Amino acid sequence: xxxxxxxxxxxxxxxxxxxxxxxxxxxxxxxxxxxxxxxxxxxxxxxxxxxxxxxxxxxxxxxxxxxxxxxxxxxxxxxxxxxxxxxxxxxxxxxxxxxxxxxxxxxxxxxxxxxxxxxxxxxxxxxxxxxxxxxxxxxxxxxxxxxxxxxxxxxxxxxxxxxxxxxxxxxxxxxxxxxxxxxxxxxxxxxxxxxxxx
Ligand SMILES: Cc1cc2nc3c(=O)[nH]c(=O)nc-3n(C[C@H](O)[C@H](O)[C@H](O)COP(=O)(O)O)c2cc1C
Numbered sequence: 001x002x003x004x005x006x007x008x009x010x011x012x013x014x015x016x017x018x019x020x021x022x023x024x025x026x027x028x029x030x031x032x033x034x035x036x037x038x039x040x041x042x043x044x045x046x047x048x049x050x051x052x053x054x055x056x057x058x059x060x061x062x063x064x065x066x067x068x069x070x071x072x073x074x075x076x077x078x079x080x081x082x083x084x085x086x087x088x089x090x091x092x093x094x095x096x097x098x099x100x101x102x103x104x105x106x107x108x109x110x111x112x113x114x115x116x117x118x119x120x121x122x123x124x125x126x127x128x129x130x131x132x133x134x135x136x137x138x139x140x141x142x143x144x145x146x147x148x149x150x151x152x153x154x155x156x157x158x159x160x161x162x163x164x165x166x167x168x169x170x171x172x173x174x175x176x177x178x179x180x181x182x183x184x185x186x187x188x189x190x191x192x193x194x195x196x197x198x
Contacts, residue, residue, distance in 0.1 A: 005191035007055050009167040009183035013082075013091055017051045020084045031080040031093075033060065035067075038074035043067055048116075049080065050108060050159075057161035058093055059100065061112060063125040065156050072097050078162055090170040093162065100159035109153040117151035118142045124156070170198065 001007070020028035029051065034044045045068065050059040058080065062069050072078065076098065082091040100108070109117065122138035129135055142151075165185040172178035183193045 001055050003185075003189070003191045005183060005193055006164075006185070009191070009193070010052055010055055010164070012169060013058075013093070013167065014052055016082070016084065016087065016089055016091060017049075020087060021051075023086065025084055025086055028084070031082040033068060034079040034081070035071040036075055036077065037071050043071060047080075048112075049082075050111065057163045058095075059108060059159050059161050061105075061108060061116075061157060061159055063120070063154075063156045064099065064158050066125045069156075069158075072099075072160065080162065088172050092166075092168045092170075093164050094166040095162045095164040097160050097162050100161055105157070105159040106153055108159040109157065110150075114151060115139075117153075118146070120154040120157050121151070168196075172198075 017029060027046075027048075029049050030046050031049050032044050033047045034042060036042045047060045047062065047068075052058050062072075064070075064073070076096055077094075078097045079092060079094040082093075083089070099105075118139050119135075121142045122135050123129065167183045168180065169182075170180045178198075180196045180198045181193055182196050183191055185191050
């Protein structure tokens with residue numbers, strides 16, 4: 001996306017992610033992902049987000065049969081809310097979501113942690129677990145089986161890309177009253193920005 005206003009907004013998000021990473025903040029790349037079923041029931045949960053590259057979309061990984069996966073199939077619209085308390089920064093990103101190709105999903109799967117890759121194989125996400133410790137045992141089994149080999153992508157897991165049409169920065173606590181800035185894609189996808197009262 002070539003729009004300079006969009007590029008500025010995305011660069012500001014990437015700079016915050018970089019700062020959070022460099023400061024060693026735990027889960028620096030996590031955000032709450034809100035989705036909504038087609039009958040208007042909202043859900044929210046934490047996810048890991050890939051730091052956007054080359055002015056691209058915001059990507060994350062999910063199981064297409066999970067709650068969020070099913071909601072996104074029926075209603076491909078989502079919002080992300082990042083918050084780093086140490087930086088006193090909140091960023092909200094909203095947009096339409098698309099499932100990435102198999103090739104792109106394979107590529108980004110390789111950037112997931114090995115533990116999350118093994119967990120994806122251990123049991124279908126969201127399925128009822130009959131016995132305490134069963135998931136841990138399954139993960140152990142897959143860890144042994146795979147040894148030092150690459151863990152292939154489990155076929156229900158896909159990368160998703162959220163194409164932002166609104167990005168909002170709320171850079172302080174109430175007491176500091178710094179500017180809250182909203183970037184939005186308007187008619188014909190042209191981006192603009194405005195300051196908003198906190
Ligand atoms: C810090 C953190 C990071 C997480 N990252 C992911 C992720 O990248 N992808 C994912 O599917 N679930 C992730 N989860 C688990 C989700 O929050 C959620 O429990 C799970 O995906 C099932 O959600 P759903 O049933 O609404 O789809 C993460 C949880 C935490 C606490």
